[in-house]
Amino acid sequence: MNQRVKPPCKPKTIKCAIYSRKSTEEGLDQDFNSLDAQREAGEAYIKSQLHEGWVCLPDQYDDGGFTGANMERPALRRLLADIESGKVNCVVVYKVDRLSRSLLDFSRIMEVFDKHQVSFVSVTQAFNTASSMGRLVLNVLLSFAQFEREMISERTRDKMAAARRKGKWSGGTPILGYNVENTKLVINEAEARRVQEIFGMYLERKSLLAVAGELHIRGWRNKLWKTRRGTERGGRRFDKGSLYALLTSVIYIGKVRYKNEIHDGEQDGIIDPETFAKVQKLLQKNGQSGGRAVRNKHNALLRGILRCGSCNCGMSHSYSQKKGSRLYRYYVCQRAQKRGWKHCPAPSIPAGEIERFIVDEIKAIGRDPQVIEATLKEARIQAENQSQRLTVERNDLRGELREAHAELSRVAATVGPGDARLANAHDRIGDAERRLTEVENQLAMHACDLIDEAEVTSALADFDAVWQCLEPHEQIRIVELLIERIEYDGEAGDVSITFRPSGIRTLASELATR
Structure with a gap:
């Protein structure tokens, strides 16, 4: 086989x-x-x-x-x-x-x-x-x-920690308001002014989303920078997260952070420590309570501006309601809440009573010549300051456009059509041009926007009718716009109101428009 x-x-x-x-x-x-x-x-x-x-x-x-x-x-x-x-x-x-x-x-x-x-x-x-x-x-x-x-990682971390403790910039993403020169942070004047405005904007609007929306309208973006290889990074629109990171950066007060440690930095500060502290306190307050709308769900008209004159402390909004009965609202002295009612001569006041009194005082503004005069004086000062700010921004935008057009020419010479860098450059130019148009229009309006005493008196005369048509959240906004603080002395039975002249002018303009 x-x-x-x-x-x-x-x-x-x-x-x-x-x-x-x-x-x-x-x-x-x-x-x-x-x-x-x-x-x-x-x-x-x-x-x-x-x-x-x-x-x-x-x-x-x-x-x-x-x-x-x-x-x-x-x-x-x-x-x-x-x-x-x-x-x-x-x-x-x-x-x-x-x-x-x-x-x-x-x-x-x-x-x-x-x-x-x-x-x-x-x-x-x-x-x-x-x-x-x-x-x-x-x-x-x-x-x-x-x-x-x-071992290399440990040595790198130790080196970064030592550098931060000495206040040195140890690398990372550059931050708006500064340029990096020879491994040091140097203030960029144009960007620094924007940072200052962003902090002021948040203190005024008290909302990250509202500020981010305004920055989007203005076309302001995060820091645009280049890597060592020439690749562009940053330059994105602000959102809630990136805005929060900017507002909480200690670099702006001349400090540096390493983990939980804060050290004096080599760079100069852009924001004064007092303003920075106010912003941090407001961010923390909004974060804990979910924002102003959540905190003020009962539409307390004087929340945050009413103070107890006897105890020199704030008065918080409170309420009580038995099952099936109506809601009773009060403003309560915070000292009395913490230490007991015997520590304050007038620990609470019915919310409706004090709110009606304040609204009546607002209605009487147009009948007080001294208030009108102070309003117009303050309005002129603010208009002049605003015009100066807009002029500086206009000059910055023109410089930004020159740089953006030069950058576009350089990029266009090295890349082909459809490249993302070309699209980014066009977006930057478009945003800057739109904002420049807005700024120039605002400057033109400021030249003829000052209202006189007769216009203020006429506009505020219609306040009563307009007030009745406002939604509760609009009424709250108007009160915050007009009033800086209210001192209630329950023992003497006195109420002292500190008005904002700039707010009175803004209200007069709004009422005239309505």
Whole structure:
């Protein structure tokens, strides 16, 4: 009986690349130099593995005169590129240190090898990752590389901590209001003015979303900067998160933060500490209570502006309601709430009573010549300040447009149509042009926007009729606009109201429009 014998299987072809390196150029001009010797040893080893299907590739990967302390070597880069394209199955070196003298770099190279299933052989050290022993040695080396990476991370963190404690800028994303020059923060005057306005805007509007909306209308964006490679970063529209990050940055008061530590910084401050503290207190208050709308769900008209004159403290809104009965609202002295009612001569007052009294006083504004005179004087001062602010912003916007157009020309010369950088540059120019138009219109309006005494008196004469048509939240806004504070002295039975002349003028303008 005849039996057929299967021929032996032909081994799979293993394409081998020999890598050689010499740190100096000395002797490379000789007929047979160190690189030749390394390659000859590699070729001999590959020939000994011919039965395993090993084949030496004709391409030479020789780095003469390059250190092994880094990966900036042309032949090594070419070898890694050929590995990624599938041209190489095995890399052969004379010694491990020919490939790299850095364990960290060696681990990175091994990651590329492992990703593309490329084995690694050291001729003189019996090192071959195709065998289990070779992989064991590799894992030991990678463990040392991991240890080196962790040590580098620890040293970097320690260096950053020491720099922050000395008040130095230790890198990261640049912040609006500053430029980075020689690793130091230097104030950018145009951006600094915007930062100051943003802080003032939040104190006035008391809402992140409202401020973010206003910044969107103005076309103001986050810090636009370039990386060392020339890539643009930032320049995005403000949202609630990025606005909160700006308002809570201690850099603006000349400080630096490291974890929970605050240290004096080398940079000059943009915001005065008092304003910064007010903003932080308001942010914390809004964050704890969910915002003004949540806090004032019973539409307390005088919340936040009514104070107890006897105890020199605020009066908070409170209410009581039995099941099935009507709601009774009060303003209560905070000292009486905390220490007991006996500590205040008049610990509470019915909310409806004091609110009606204040509304009646507001209606009488138009009949008081002294209030009208003070209003117009304050209005003129504010209009002049506003015109100066708008003029500065107009000049800044013109400068920004010049820079944006120059940047657009540079980008257009280096990239093709459809590139994202071109679209970003066009967006910046469009936003700046729209805002510039708005600013110029506002300046033109300011030139003829001052109202006289007769207009104020006429507008406020209609306040009673308009007040009845307002929604509760609009009435609250009007009161906050008009009144800075109310002192209630329950013992003497006196009420003192401090009006905002600027608010009276704004109200008169709104009523005239209505």
